[in-house]
Amino acid sequence: MIYMKKILWTLLLLAFSLSAFSQSYFEDGLTSEWHRGRRDELRKLMPANSVAVFFNNPVKNRTNDVDYIYHPNTDFFYLTGFREPNAVLIVFSEERQINGEMSEELIFVQNRDARAEMWNGKRLGVEGMMSELGFEDALLNSEFAAKSGINLQDFDKILTFSLSEAIEESSTNLPLIQMVDEFKNATAYPDKLNEVSAQVYKMIESSDLETSDRVVQMLKRYSSQYPDMMQDPLVSSFMNADSPEKRMMVKEEIPEQKLDISSLGDMMGILREVKTAEEIVMLKKAVRISAVGQVEVMKAAKVGMTEREIQGVHEFIYKRYGAEELGYPSIVGGGNNGCILHYIENDKRDLTDRLLLMDLGAEWRGYTADVTRTIPISGEFNAEEKAIYELVYQAQEAGIALSKPGTTFQDIDAAGRKIIDDGLAKLGIIKKGEGHMYFPHGTSHHIGLDVHDRGTYDVLKEGVVFTIEPGIYIPEGSDCDPKWWGIAVRIEDDILVTKDGNINLSGDAPRTIAAIEEMMRHPSVLEEWVLPEID
Structure with a gap:
């Protein structure tokens, strides 16, 4: 029984x-x-x-x-x-x-x-x-x-x-x-065929007498990360050949392959890079919902709240508008946690008067936003927080000003990075011209069906929707005055490239110091929502 x-x-x-x-x-x-x-x-x-x-x-x-x-x-x-x-x-x-x-x-x-x-x-x-x-x-x-x-x-x-x-x-x-x-x-799919091996063969096939030296240098960088690729005799022969002419002879030995696992990704990148009018409708809705979430949290945020509570407010707003999912795991980092770029635990309790970095995006009909705001949990930035925030804001403003057809992703990154590097040196956090890790990530990426969406990452075109997200992160224990420790600021907006310029789709969420502090003085609709105590 x-x-x-x-x-x-x-x-x-x-x-x-x-x-x-x-x-x-x-x-x-x-x-x-x-x-x-x-x-x-x-x-x-x-x-x-x-x-x-x-x-x-x-x-x-x-x-x-x-x-x-x-x-x-x-x-x-x-x-x-x-x-x-x-x-x-x-x-x-x-x-x-x-x-x-x-x-x-x-x-x-x-x-x-x-x-x-x-x-x-x-x-x-x-x-x-x-x-x-x-x-x-x-x-x-x-x-x-x-x-x-x-x-x-x-x-x-x-x-x-x-x-x-x-x-x-x-x-x-x-x-x-x-x-x-x-x-x-x-x-007859080869057992050892993968994205790395396909990319390596593609690099070799695309090389010529003028570019083969450059290709070898790229392959050397690949081999340090993927040492197994050197076991391929053809790759090894290409890299060890002592002249461009000998490399071309090795190149000729590559057999013609019907099976191609690299070109389809390039094709989809071309298609998905420029959004159609229908896609822009979806993205605008996802971004506006996400911006409203940032606004409502600015009103609701108070000293003593938890990271997870803040996360819940954002995600409640998304669901209230009918967003079916999150575009990616929510990042809500208070104080030093904001220095962890992909911090998703969100388990810090009793937030104090430090900065709160919030990187979240609603998914609407498959399309995801990606909006980041950094706010002072007390409602007011202190002097050090203002100095860092203003640098990041000016770097983002420089990138937005350049956002138009024909600009490259590299142009936008370089403009913002120069402002941040010069500013950090002026504040005494780094020495002028010194390399540092206080801005460790790129400035921009496409958004769409993926938060890091497909695209060519060449020049901006009309219909591209991408992020501009400079940041400064100074973890505790950094080689600078401790008054800067634990400050993390990222500002991220979703930009639609138009024929003559751009539109900031997430502009509904305040970005300036004054606008954020003013929004945080507004009452929240959630203040009257009192839940029973649970032991």
Whole structure:
């Protein structure tokens, strides 16, 4: 009897397993026509007689029988709008005859399953892919190898991403694992092929007599981080060749490969770098929600609050507006914790009269904001905090002023870095011209479906949305006057590049010292929200 109870209890736990990949398709999100248009644009970038293969993300286990909330691969979502696991998208550069019919693309998805949908939410299935997401050719993922009618060896180029990382084994991920294995068999996917090896070969292939010396120097830097690459005889021969001419002879030995795991990332970077009008609508909403969160925290912040309490206010605002997720883990660092760039524990209690650095972003229909403000928890900056804050603010202002088509990311970084370096020297924190680690990160990155979004990172173009986020961080124990210790300031805004200049999408959140202090004097709507004490 006891044995039977154990079996029944185990089955019950399995039934209640939280796989967490039920789907939400929003009426105010991107349309199926928009996603189809993105696939058409990809085709224009693909070489003739090529095929692009995209696998959606696996499900990730959190603990025991609970999985993390499912998040699709952002390239996959960009091209399809689909938010379910165990799916593969295949895009052809030109129409091809598949099973007797002409086709531009195929998508393989999981089947409808009434029992699974009762626990984890509706699946679209083949019919839903056609009726709701506009695909003309959809098949079950069980048909990926047997009935797809595709011979990958018929293509001159097979474009995909690195498949070297093992997929977490589980019954949920089994269909994806099987499809990846079938793809690897069909393409003779090399065991040692990964992003690093592909990038190294690409660097060698792109070299010529004039650039080979520079390529060797780059490969030397790679080899210090990835020493295994030197075991490749071709790479070793290229690096050890004593003349550009001999390197070109080694280059000629690189075999022609159908399988390409590097070019597709470049293509997606070109597509995703410049946002369409529809994407800008999504980003504006995500950014405005995030800016309101910063404003409400400025009103609510008080000495004695906790980092996690501050985090909760931000995230409550996001949910109140209907944002479905966070774009990334919230960073709320009081005092010296602000000097930890990706501090996500947020467990400091009893915040005192030091600075509070808050880097958070709401996700709206898949698109994420990235907004940072630094405030004095007491409501007023002291003299040292003002001096550091003003340097960061002026550095950001210089970057924003340069933000227009044709400017490079390097231009913006250099302008802000000069202001900070000169300012730190003037304050006596560093010596003039001295290298330092008080501004250890880059100034800008694209935002979009990812908080660090794809892009070419070349010159700014109309329609680019990116961050400008200079910062100064002076950890306790630094080689300077202790009065500066524990000061951390970052100001981050999301900038839309327009034809003639830019728009600060997160400008609703105060940035100047005076505006922040004034906002912090306003009453908060949360002041009347008193919860019962819990022992």
